[in-house]
Amino acid sequence: MEAGWEDVRAGELIDGRYELVDLNGKGGMAQIWRAHDRREDRQVAVKFLRLDTEDLRRLDTRDQKEELGHRRLRFIREAQLLACLRHPNIPEQYAFGTHAGVPYLVMYQVVGINLRAFLKGYTPLTPIVAVAAAAQIAAALAHAHAHERGVVHRDLKPENLMISERGVVFLIDFGIGKQLGIESTLTQPGSTLGTPGYQAPEQIQGEEATAATDVYSFCCVVYELLTGRPPFILHALHGSVERQHLRRPPLRPGDLAAGIPDALDKLVLRGLAKKPEQRPTMREIRDALGEFTPRPGDPEPRPWLAHDPTRPFREPEENRAAGRSPEQEPAPGTGEDEDGGWLDPDAIELLCSAAQQELEKGRPGDAVSELAGLVPRVREEWGRRPLVRQVWELTAGGFWLAGDFVAAARLYESIADDFVRGNNPRERADRAVFGLRAARCRLEDDGDTGAAINVVTEAGYTAAALPAPYATQVETECRDVADHISGLLGARGSGPGPGAAPRGE
Numbered sequence: 001m002e003a004g005w006e007d008v009r010a011g012e013l014i015d016g017r018y019e020l021v022d023l024n025g026k027g028g029m030a031q032i033w034r035a036h037d038r039r040e041d042r043q044v045a046v047k048f049l050r051l052d053t054e055d056l057r058r059l060d061t062r063d064q065k066e067e068l069g070h071r072r073l074r075f076i077r078e079a080q081l082l083a084c085l086r087h088p089n090i091p092e093q094y095a096f097g098t099h100a101g102v103p104y105l106v107m108y109q110v111v112g113i114n115l116r117a118f119l120k121g122y123t124p125l126t127p128i129v130a131v132a133a134a135a136q137i138a139a140a141l142a143h144a145h146a147h148e149r150g151v152v153h154r155d156l157k158p159e160n161l162m163i164s165e166r167g168v169v170f171l172i173d174f175g176i177g178k179q180l181g182i183e184s185t186l187t188q189p190g191s192t193l194g195t196p197g198y199q200a201p202e203q204i205q206g207e208e209a210t211a212a213t214d215v216y217s218f219c220c221v222v223y224e225l226l227t228g229r230p231p232f233i234l235h236a237l238h239g240s241v242e243r244q245h246l247r248r249p250p251l252r253p254g255d256l257a258a259g260i261p262d263a264l265d266k267l268v269l270r271g272l273a274k275k276p277e278q279r280p281t282m283r284e285i286r287d288a289l290g291e292f293t294p295r296p297g298d299p300e301p302r303p304w305l306a307h308d309p310t311r312p313f314r315e316p317e318e319n320r321a322a323g324r325s326p327e328q329e330p331a332p333g334t335g336e337d338e339d340g341g342w343l344d345p346d347a348i349e350l351l352c353s354a355a356q357q358e359l360e361k362g363r364p365g366d367a368v369s370e371l372a373g374l375v376p377r378v379r380e381e382w383g384r385r386p387l388v389r390q391v392w393e394l395t396a397g398g399f400w401l402a403g404d405f406v407a408a409a410r411l412y413e414s415i416a417d418d419f420v421r422g423n424n425p426r427e428r429a430d431r432a433v434f435g436l437r438a439a440r441c442r443l444e445d446d447g448d449t450g451a452a453i454n455v456v457t458e459a460g461y462t463a464a465a466l467p468a469p470y471a472t473q474v475e476t477e478c479r480d481v482a483d484h485i486s487g488l489l490g491a492r493g494s495g496p497g498p499g500a501a502p503r504g505e
Helices: 061-083 115-122 127-146 211-227 243-248 263-270 283-291 345-360 366-382 386-402 406-420 423-447 451-466 470-492
Strands: 020-025 030-038 042-049 093-099 102-108 112-114 161-164 169-171
Touching: 020 042, 020 243, 030 161, 042 061, 061 093, 061 102, 061 345, 061 366, 093 345, 102 345, 112 115, 115 161, 115 211, 127 161, 127 283, 127 386, 161 211, 169 283, 211 263, 211 283, 263 283, 345 366, 345 451, 366 386, 386 406, 386 423, 423 451, 423 470
Parallel strands: none
Antiparallel strands: 020 030, 030 042, 042 102, 093 102, 112 161, 161 169
């Protein structure tokens, strides 16, 4: 494994303030540590990417390196998704970075149990308790789906839900979450995401996940809250669980448990529709569940629950700070900045490395998309440091490969204008190269060979005045654009297209 992992141990100080106390647990991809925030004198959770898993050890060096790259990118994406979600039922992220080469994120520590343990300890639940838990989960998902980035979780299940000692239900583990509309390159072709038993039919079939996919998984969880069992279980006559999810309608929850209102039965069954377009939105579900939740002053449920999800509804005075759980105060210094605290240079370097790998494979994906969203922000916060230029260059390359030639051309032109201002040989060569790349992109977009010829001619004059190897660099780019121009002209059987004639003719 990578050097540095052995340094993550109890007593280690992270970012000069988070002292690791003890290991809370391990998952397939991460370790969670309980830590003390010295600056704010509070307990926090520190999540580290695992670099020591058995499946990694079984890989050869090359495959291990590639798998670690994918894991790092997933971890970065999780941190970025959490950073843009601020809701009382989603653990707040306080910091993100790397320690001894290991990526980590710091978040609010939920003291409680996961929903699986809750169900094991308290099933059967009364409908009012089940709905109280479901309504909080729905509120978290509705927030994620409605956010301007449109975040989908893609792995909703009881193990990814926590209930605190005060009854607040938290949606956790966005490790395979994603933004809607962004193609993922982090999943092997033909593989499926999610957990068997909670996957929507489209997930089982390897199709793209949408907000409706989360709705289906959510209703699987609600079904289990109401009845004590998932909507489908292995059956000798009906076949595998996956087959039933694809083909069989579920029983009404009210057929398996008493006291479930008919309207709630129908709502859950709508959410379990096989076709995504037939399911309600999470906002509709959230609003509908509000009709069945406890009211302020209602008695506590019987039997008594150590982790009571009705409590936030029965005792709303505990919810302060504009709807934020009292357990989860805003991180000091974040103010109104929804993105504050997560733009970390180490994380951006990791993202750039992942984006470079995508471009080398000719398949821009998640990493390039994430960088594209950071282009204006890194420039605003970090000025003209080399890392900012790297973000812009990789993003422009991604646009080019994706066929968005106008966006790529604009970004290459901006790099030439904004980042390459000097007049030494290196900067003159860089200016010419970026100008040529922009010209190539515009040539792909509008076929204006005349304008491209002008750029090639000007770059040729620049190369002639440069020492090697800068001249060679520019000349190589010139030949690339000139060859493309020749190809277009040959296909047309004519001279230059619209635009000025090349200089010197």
